[in-house]
Amino acid sequence: MKKQSRRKFSADFKAKVALEAVRNQHTLAELAVKYDINPVMISKWKGELLENIAAAFEKKDVSEKQSVDTQELYAQIGQLKVENEFLKKSCAKLGI
Numbered sequence: 001m002k003k004q005s006r007r008k009f010s011a012d013f014k015a016k017v018a019l020e021a022v023r024n025q026h027t028l029a030e031l032a033v034k035y036d037i038n039p040v041m042i043s044k045w046k047g048e049l050l051e052n053i054a055a056a057f058e059k060k061d062v063s064e065k066q067s068v069d070t071q072e073l074y075a076q077i078g079q080l081k082v083e084n085e086f087l088k089k090s091c092a093k094l095g096i
Contacts, residue, residue, distance in 0.1 A: 009037075014045045015049065017031060017035055017037065017042055017045060018042070018045040018046045018048070018049040019049065021042050021043070021045070021046040022046055022049060022050065028042050028043060
């Protein structure tokens, strides 16, 4: 008896099938035959699409996050410069 492996579908394919299911131009059974997928799987993908559709319209505030990150990095650069100068002076005094 041969073990059947699970099929993996890309996100693009899932979105395409779920969008067709949302349009209601074909029944789930028709889509299942067309794409050779279980109708339950199509309905799950449709539910996920409808659940997460608002995320497509959310604006991500990238600029605020970047400004915080740059401030932290500049602080770290300043601290490293001070430590570097201190070590240079210490090595010069010791003759290393």
